[in-house]
Structure formats: structure tokens, C-alpha cells
Amino acid sequence: MSDLLELPASRLISKIRAQEVSAEEYISKCYERIEKVEKRIHAFITLTEKMALEKAREVDAKIRSNRSVGSLAGIAVAVKDNICTLGVRTTCASKMLESFTPPYDATVVERLKSQDAVIIGKTNMDEFAMGSSTEHSRFGPTRNPYDLSRVPGGSSGGSAAAVASLEATLALGSDTGGSVRCPASFCNLVGLKPTYGLVSRYGLIAYANSLEQISPITKCVADAALLTDVIAGHDNRDSTSIDAGRSSLSRHLVENVAGMRIGVPQEFFGRGTDRDVSKVVWKAITKLEELGASHTEIKLECLDYALASYYIIATSEASSNLARYDGLRYGFRLEDDGYDWSTAFSRNRRSGFGAEVKRRIMLGTFALSAGYYDEYYLKAQRVRTLIRQELEKAFKSFELLAAPTMPILPFRLKEKLRDPLEMYMCDVDTVVANLAGIPAISVPCGSSRGLPVGIQFMAPVFREDLLIRAAYTLEQNLVQTSLKLKI
């Protein structure tokens, strides 16, 4: 029965619909699995077993009485704990929001529920999505199911670990500078960051509004397409969500890359890129070439400035977004009798935020300050515009750009905690897509030293179809790796 948990969502749904297995049975299996492995993995902050089983029974009842069910009928979805869930606490892995229970569902959660998905719990993450390892969590780190001494990547590490360790079938994360693609790559999964504006951000607790998108983390490309189809679409509660008439991504699950031109920017294989990672990624590109695509190495010089401009913009926005956490209206609050409001705010913030969050708030506050604004924030925005323009130009000659998702293999816990800059360097290949607002996908493409490697594809805005086609073709034609779960 445990192989039930290994099935992709699409297969599971047909089984549940055909009443070969009940949703309740399957969801119970998920919790049995969680019971068994969670102590070692620590993918979840909050489990919602009672609600999940209720929902599963509701789906089963619908099916038994021949009523129509949604496209995710009965499927276990793990949701990152920065996505608001009505009546279920949403902590952002922060002491600050440890006791915060949203009075509303994020738009994506509404969409999941309306398609009969079963939310099984809220997953661990770096506090306020600030990090690339899921070590910066109030609740302790999550571990990589392929090597428990290593990190699962971040910041959506809990979501990735939950899917990789077969606790959940699908997961939602959020990708601000690679926070979905990084853990997908480190946990041998598919992570799709959609075009900025494709998915509503309403209910996603903001880290850096202009960069982030809620994004699926799944076992396979087909599931990524399925989940994206459910969560995408215009939402009038989010002014930055775009009303783009789209066709279903699942229709683009075809093995066909004939004539596809792939640009490979050299900058993505630059200094700091692990030679093994580089080798595995190149092998995948060669594979696509065998299947009819072509590749060209190109230079995109503005990419050298991407990481710096990303961290300036992200921290600037964060410094403002996180100002609201002062303890006055919700969340963490120290005894404040006798203090004036300003002192009380400082005390709450000093005690409620972790070190990395404080570091980024201070960086952002500095970048926006009078006298530095032009030098930092405005300059970073100009770089962003240049990157966007340079990519647009590149996409006139290529359908896709390819790169490693991560420059390195999954690293050990605490390995990069001493030097924040070393941690920031991990995002060097992923931030580009967020800065440009373009869609990007990370797909498993092999392994090295027993650890997974992911390849990243980027496409022009709203061309998720190209990503799906290339990723699916690669997935179907790569020899299965010998990676083994260590749980």
C-alpha cells in the first residue's frame, strides 16, 4: 500500500474516482507515513489531520453518490506556512506569528479547496521565507530525505521534504528568489515558478512582493502542470494578478522538443559552480539535443549584477512589509505595561524576529534611507530593468534558457550558517527569473555523490507551456537515477 504514496497525483485521482481506493484510506496512509518519518524529516509545523480526514470523507461521499468532484479530488497537499489558511495557524516559521490564525483563506487555498484537494498540514520554512536551507525556522530545521545530514534547500524546504519523503503528494511553496526551485532541486523534485502575476498572491504573507509567486513542488512534471492549472488565474483581490486567457498546461505534456532553441548563458556556469553539477546539467542539455533541440552558449553580462540587485530589492520591500509586526494587533507580544508604544514595539520586534530576518530588515531599511536610496534601491531597479531587457532580447533567438538550478549540491546543516553571504550566493542562478518576472522550472536531471541535481529552464512571460514541454520530454527520456530515500 505504501506505493500508493509514490503515485503521482494524476494516477491517484483516477484511482480515487474509480473507487479503487477511498480518499480517506489514502489520506490516512499519508498520516501513517508522517507518523513514521516526520521525527527525522520535520517537514511540518502544523498538521491538520482532523480537517483533512473530514474533507477526504466528504470527497468519498461525493464520489459514492455520483456527484462531480474537483480536479484534485482527495489529493493530499502540503501548504507552506506563509500561505494563509482559514482557522489554521500560519506562522511563517516565526516566533512573531506563532499564535497567528488567519480569519481567511489565501486565494490559492480557496482554489485548492474548491477542487476538492485535501490540505494535510502547513510546512516548515525559513522564517518569513528568508533563507535557502530551511534552517532559519523558529521550529527547528527540516532535513533532506536523501541525506538526513543535509538541508532540503529553502525557503520552501518543508514543502519539498514532505513530497520527497512521501508524506504528501503535492505541495505549495513560494518562490521569491528561488525558494521553490532550490528545494525542488535539492530534493529531486519538480518546482515551477510561474510568471509574475499568473497566480494570486492574496493570502501569501509578503516577503518581497514584486518578486514572489506561489509555486507548486511536485514529484513529476505532470503534477506541476495539474497544480498550476488549479492555482493560476486572475484574482481581483490582487492588483498585480494578470487576466491572461490561458489554456491548460496539462495539454502541453508532450514529448517534443524538435526545433526548440535553447540558450545557455555562460554566466550560469561561472565561478562557484560545482563541476559535478555543471557536468550533470550539460548532460541533460545534450540529451535534449539528441531529442531534436539545439543549444547555443551565450553571454548575458547583466547577470553578474543580478544577485546584488535581488538582495537590495527584496530586503527593501521586506523592511517595509515586516513593519506591521509590532505586537499591537496580533501575533507575539511581550508584557508591555508601563512602556511607551515605541519601546514596546522595539521590544516585541527584538524578541519576535530571528537573526536573519533582523539582518534583512536592517539591510532594506538602509537601502531605502535618504541619501542611499538612489545609490542602492534605484540602482538595483535599473539593473532589474536591464536584466529584463537583456532577457527579452535573448528570447528573440531562443525559446528557452537553461542553467543549473543550484550551483552546488545539497549542503550540510550549519555548513553555511556562519557566513550569510555564502548562503546568499546559493541563489545566484535562481533570482534572475524573479527579477525578470519570467517563469522558470527546476527538473531533476541526475545525481552526483548520491545527491540530486536539478536543471533549470526559463521561458518568456506566460510561456509556461514551453517549460512544461521541455521538462516533460527530459523527464521521460532521462535514465532514472539510483537515488535512494534515507528514511
Add this chain to the structure above:
Amino acid sequence: MQEVADLKVRIGLEVHCQLTSLKSKLFCGCSADYRQSEPNTHICPVCMGLPGTLPVVNRRAVEDAVLAALALNMEVSSRTLFYRKNYFYPDMPKNFQISQYDRAGGIPIAKNGYIKLDGGKIVRITRLQLEEDPGKLSYEGTIETSRVALVDYNRAGVALIEIVTEPDMNSPREARVFLQKLRSILEHLGISSGELEGSMRCDANISIESGTRVEIKNISSFKEAERALNFEITRQRNLLRKGMRIGRETRHWDETRRITISLRVKEEEEDYRYFPEPDLVPIVITSEQIENRKSAMPELPDRHKERLMAQYGIPLQNAEVLTENKALAEFFEECARKYNRPDLLSNWLVGDLLSYLYEMGLELRETKITPENVISMLKLIDCGTISGKIAKDVLKEMLLTGKSAEEIVEEKSMKRIADEEYLKQLTEKIFASNPGAVRDALRMEKAVRFLVGQLMKETCGKADPQLANIVIKERLKRLRDEESR
């Protein structure tokens, strides 16, 4: 000494007007009609800035702001941006305010306009922008002595337009006239009704003879603006007389104590770390939308004033006072439709009615008086049933009760006494008890007036004064005839 008093004063204003005709707040669906509601009942996850929520611009607010900009002769931007103004304060749920910005790439809704005051003075308007109102703090007693501060977020997120002027006003009086004109314009547009408590507030900056600029914050009404500016001018002049320098600073107007208090000096000026609001997209205002607004432009105070003069033949000064207060002007026009002496009517409204309102501290809307009431009062005067003096009391009563003039006159027996026999009887009594005055009256006009006065007194002022005069004179004539016989 003389010199200091003569130094030229320059005043600029930053006026915040709530768009009170909007049904909902600027970025969420909460009702903006929060007055008289229990604290913290007009709130939702969005205006409380709960984690994960996003603002959505109220398009009607943009339309209203564009209309105001056009009425203030401004250049409307074709594309406008919202910015975040970051500062910590307990009345702001997000600890930043969504506002607009005129520097570093910011574009407010409109720029470069002016208002022409009655009398021709031009006050230039620098910019007009949209922003959200913060919540409201209340203290037990004063801000300095209160042990706690209570926050009411009902107002948080209500749409405001901020109108910033050049320092073109030269006296507190002129500042007040400007504010009244601005209020009247916004009321004529039907987008902001300044009579609602706290719906128009302003900050002022003031400098004496191009000296250092001092800002005054927390001015809640026009009356307060004039007071605060007068105080500040006196304060600054006193400093100058003592040969002291005026430092650049921001001061707080304390309404209770009627003084300004220093909030912060220039060196510690706040850095608001403005940057574009990433949750909102730029708002495009097409020339077609602007034309639509232009063609929907209602009659503005200047035009209204001219029309009142032409249509009703009322004097300029009355027309000015009437149009300063749109509700009063409308009241006038309603009365004038049913009453054929508009000049007289306008005198009553801009004279007695306004001064009563001022005395009682009420807006016309808050009283019970109707146009029919006023007309009935005027008709009673016209047919001699009541005197002008009595009418004043009737008017006051009508404001409080909304009763008709007839009813009031009846109830309070205010009718003039036109009963000649009755007056004659009283006269006999007066003549009997004032023999000296009667003797004098046979020779002196002044003493006659004394007797008439006595008669009026006996009737509590209700005697028809003309008739009283006749009765007294006739009685005196009879006495003369008798004596000469």
C-alpha cells in the same frame, strides 16, 4: 519693534480632505461611513493590514480626485503611482501609509493649479494626491498625562486627497478664507463634505520675511487654523524682537491649551523611506476619462455666486457668503422659489441665521429648520403679525424645534397686540402713574418716546409699535385739548 510687526508673513497649507461621498475605503470594501459607529467595527483584514492581505484601489476615489484636480485648475497626470511612506505609529495598521510621492520617480494625481479667492487673490496649488487616512488615537485627558492610548481603526484606510499649496497666503485670515473656498469647491463637486467632524484637516507652514520655515501639525478645522497661525506668528515675532533666531522645526497645535509645542527640530526630521508600492500597479488616467470628468463638472462656487446675483438680484456680499457654504446656498434657492423678496431673504440667511448657527456651533444640516419655516416667518413679518425683532426669536426657535413660525408665535403668544381698545386702557394706567413724564411729554418729543416705551413694556414688547405710538399721541392730544379748554 515696529519693524518686526511689519515683516511679511508667508503661509502654505497642506490640506487633507476625506472623500466623504465614497461608500467604501480607499483600498478595501469596508464602509467609509464610520462616524457614530462603535470603535473598530468598520475594519477588515485588508485595512487592518493582516499578513497576506493586499490593497485594491477604489476607482471611484481616483475619479473624485481627478474631478477635484480639474476644479482646482490642475494638470492631471496620465499615469499615477502609489508609494509607501514608512514610519511606525500605532494608528497605522501596517506601519506604513499608502500615499503618493512627488520625488524620485513618484507621480501624484495632479500638479500645478490654483484657487482664486474672492477679491482676486491667487493661491497656487503645488500638487494633489490620494492617500489613506490613519486610524485615530484617543487619550484619557491630554496626550501628555494619559496613561493609555486607545486606537480606533474605523478611520484607517478612508480615502483622503492631500492638497498642497505654495506659501502664497500672507495672513491667518487669508489662510482661513482659502480653506473656506476650498471646502466650498469640494462641496460643490459633491465629493467631500467639510461639515463632517474631522473630514478636513490641515498642516501649515509659516515663515516670517523669508525666514526659516516652521511647520504646524494637527490642525483639525479652519477656526483652529486661524488660531494656530495667529499664535505662531506672535510666538515667532516675540522671538525676533528678542533678537533670537527661529529654528526650522515641526510643531504640534494643542487645541485645548491653544499653543504650539515643538515636536522635532530639523536635525531629527523623519526619513519616510518612500518607495513604490509593489502591491499596486500604476493607474492610467486617459484623456477620455479626463474629458468625461470635465463634462460632468458641476457648477462651482464662482459661477454659482454670479448666478445667484443675476437670478435673484442679491448683493455681492450676500452671494459670497451663501456660496461659501453650499448647503446654505441651496437652502436659499429653495426658499427663493417660493418667496418673492430674495434680497430680504438673503439678508436673513447670511445675517441672523448664520450667526445663530455660529453661536450654537451647529451646521445647517444639524438643525431642524426647513425652507417652509423661513418662508412662513417672512410672511408673518410682511403682514405685520410679528415684528422683525420678534422674528429673530422665532428664527432661533425654528432652528431648535423645526416648528413653523405660526406655531411658535401661537405657542409663545408672540403676536403683536393690535387691539386698540386694550392699548388705550393700558395708556390710561401709564398716564396715571407717570404724571411727571406726561407733563414733559406735552412739550418734549423725548418724553413721548418714554411713554411709548412704557406701553411696549406693559405688553412685553408685543404691542404693534406703530399703533402704540398713535395711541399715546392721541391721548396726549386729548390732554392738550382738555387743558387749553
